[in-house]
Amino acid sequence: MTDVRWVVFFTLLSLLASSVTASDDRGKNNTKGIGYDGRSLIINGKRELLFSGSIHYTRSTPDMWPELIQKAKRGGLNVIQTYVFWNIHEPVKGEFNFEGQYDLVKFIKLIQDHKMYATLRVGPFIQAEWNHGGLPYWLREVPNITFRSDNEPFKYHMKNYVTMIIDKMKAEKLFASQGGPIILSQIENEYNTIQLAFRKSGDSYVQWAGNLALDLNTGVPWVMCKQVDAPGPVINTCNGRHCGDTFVGPNKPDKPSLWTENWTAQFRVFGDPPSQRAAEDIAFSTARFFSKNGTLTNYYMYHGGTNFGRTSAHFVTTRYYDEAPLDEFGLPREPKYSHLRDLHRALNLGKRALLWGTPSVEKFSEATEFRVYEGSGSCAAFLANNATNKAQNVTFRGISYYLPPKSISILPDCKTVVYNTQTIVSQHNARTFVKSEVANEKLASNWEMTNEIIPNFDQLPNKAKNPLELFGLTKDTTDYAFYATSINLGWRDLPMKQDTAPVLMVASLGHSLLAFVNGEYVGCGHGSHIDKSFVFQRPINLKPGVNSIVILGGLVGLPDSGVYMEKRFAGPRSVEILGLNTGTLDLTNNHWGHQVGLEGERIRVYSEEGLNKMKWRKLEDKRPALSWFKTTFDAPEGDKSVAIRMNTMGKGMIWINGKSIGRYWVSYLSPLGEPTQSEYHVPRSFLKPTDNLMVVLEEEEGGKPEEIQIELVDRDTICSYITDIHPPPVQAWEHKNKQLRPRLGAPKPVAGLHCPTHKVITEVQFASYGDPTGFCGAYLVGNCTVPATKEVVEKHCLGKNSCEVPYEKELLTQKQDPCPDVTKNLAIQVKCDYKK
Helix, strand or coil, X not given: CCHHHHHHHHHHHHHHHHCCCCCCCCCCCCCCCXXXXXXXXXXXXXXXXXXXXXXXXXXXXXXXXXXXHHHHHHCCCCEEEEECCHHHHCCECCECCCCHHHCHHHHHHHHHHCCCEEEEEEECCCCCCEHHHHCXXXXXXXXXXXXXXXXXXXXXXXXXXXXXXXXXXXXXCCEHXXXXXXXXXXXXXXXHHCHHXXXXXXXXXXXXXXXXXXXXXXXXXXXEECCCCCCCCCEEEEEECCHHHHCCCCCCCCCCEEEEEEECCCCCECCCCCCCCCHHHHHHHHHHHHHCCEEEEEEECCEXXXXXXXXXXXXXXCECCCCCCECCCCCECCCHHHHHHHHHHHHHHCHHHHHHCEEEEEECCCCXXXXXXXXXXXXXXXXXXXXXXXXXXXXXXXXXXXXXXXXXXXXXXCCCCCEECCCCCCCEEEEEEEECHHXXXXXXXXXXXXXXXXXXXXXXCEEECCCCCHXXXXXXXXXXXXXXXXXXXXXXXXXXXXXXXXXXXXXXCCCEEEEEXXXXXXXXXXXXXXXXXXXXXXXXXXXXXXXXXXXXXXXXXXXXXXXXXHHCCCCEEEEEEEEECCEEEECCCCCEEEEECCHHHHCCCCCCCCHHHCCCEECCCCCCCCEEEEEEECCCCXXXXXXXXXXXXXXXXXXXXXEEEEEEECCCECCXXXXXXXXXXECHHHCCCCCEEEEEEECCCCCCHHXXXXXXXXXXXXXXXXXXXXXXXXXXXXXXXXXXEECCCCCCCEXXXXXXXXXXXXXXXXXXXXXXXXXXXXXXXXXXXXXXXXXXXXXXXCCCCEEEEECCHHHHHCCCCXXXXXXXXXXXXXXXXXXX
């Protein structure tokens, strides 16, 4: 940076500092607990490298929390990050819920029990693909409110809520300054994305929010993500996929570079194709961030989780971030989980240099660069190849190194490669869904059905001239509301020709609808995550006399982002009948009756108490729209995760023993012609040993509940793929007496395999030393394979919980190589199970 640019840089920083109304000492340094400087957070007087993962207590169950935290720790994390969900904790103004699945204090204490740190993202706006961005619905109805702006009604309620949460944490002594695990807190969330819409009101709101947080005196730093004008000592942080390249840095030189959301995949909405992010790409971006003075990354999400009930935002699937290192069921997704674990270990091997060394950069070529931290008797280097399609051979300090395309090699001693982001040494696995014999034994034969009675105008008490707006009508208590009107037609109004029919046209602001004419189902329509609005048009049968027109308006979650969320609308906007002899008939102002929710919801037909309040019958061939189905089943055998496969249904919701496991929507196909989500998670804690009640609300016509299947979920198929360029596993190295040393003997490449806890390798399903193709779960023998490979693997691995097969030509060929001229790789696939 030239002298002139330095002047400009520090001038800008001075201008930012001059706009701060808070004291710059608040929240910055705390000798007892947490402080920071321009390199890192300082915990109990020590700089730290922090590897964090988002695990949301609301998206899992309390019985899952200990194992999720344990797995995160085994994955090399030392911090757990979570949002705090206002609309869960205060669904009704002044009425609070911190019980069961929403026991925030218990969750934070569990983190502490595992000797890990916590980051508390208080918000109160959180987005998070969560219903209404975490804001309670009742907030919309506060007079003269404007969300997230310098607006007195909003600030009043925000201050009360944030203060209540902080006081709750203080009372339990959960901040690090009190000896607790919370080392960071966050106020607001990505406000910079809407700040310009509010102009000066947005700028003043940022300062107000930051100062509100600082004045709460937690004794730990506060952060604002993606907020370049974070006030005073509040740290501005980065969110995104590539913060090593996109983050402009902290707004003051004495603040550290922190990455609060390192996206491990992409959330999915109904209608989406699969979303993935390769482990290699995450590892590259993370290594790059740490090579550029970063000292904290948080994987968002680390555990995918489930949007139970109606908690997902508009059109977001019930399964959340399933591509995370721990999938929806909490199972490690390999190689993502272990490849990142190895990255954390590699970075920790260079920890002293990264935290205390002086950084420097050397360009080797247009595509390659070396970033070095050196000082205090330590040295660590990052050798980066930024070319996406071409490997590079480089020379660093007199030693030659091979860099695969788009990769970074980490040298904790500036000499030894212990990790490369593109070269996965850790194992792979494949997820399988297997039909449960026990649970399905009586499931199919026990189904019964009933259906909602479609009301008419006279039966609905809530009358209005126009169809009422759907968010305001339902008030986030249900996804559904009936709209009914009636029209009196003479025979001359109706089309005379037999090949023509009137058409019902409904312009809707979203999200979905069902239409009924004279009690008969006409059809359904819906918008999308991108465009909630849609126009529904269907031919209808009308008769002389009074005709009933009924619309069931449907929601798929409230909005979770953007400006003026309190002014978003949904539901029927106009209703017309086309094709009458008398022309188009506009029913919009025809007077409408309304009913909030379904009768089955009102009587809680999905619970044991409400079950007998409706008349059930055996399954019939005709299954009208808005049908309820019920059955019973016994808990699946074993202790594997449980899912329900819903491929034969349309759209609706599922309850198990009275608890909603979320919305399903398998009739909304992705561009690939497949449902976005077919399997739905049932936590084991929701189940009894026998006679579990399953109730399904099916909105659409048809559906085959008798073909619903309960499945067991595992990742017991594990694999390894090793080539000549793979380094030894990073676990082969340790720092001892300030030097990088091998743990045991000379480190060598190995194919490492590790079964889940208490399981052993019971079968070697595939083993080829040659040129195999495919991927874990679907390997194929190529043109060359050494026959002895499987026998070698079996000898090393069968009956063991974990094993290592040395990547040695002499061992793998057993001196019988049928294709000596072929460059070889080693692919192994094994099955894990309980020891027989």
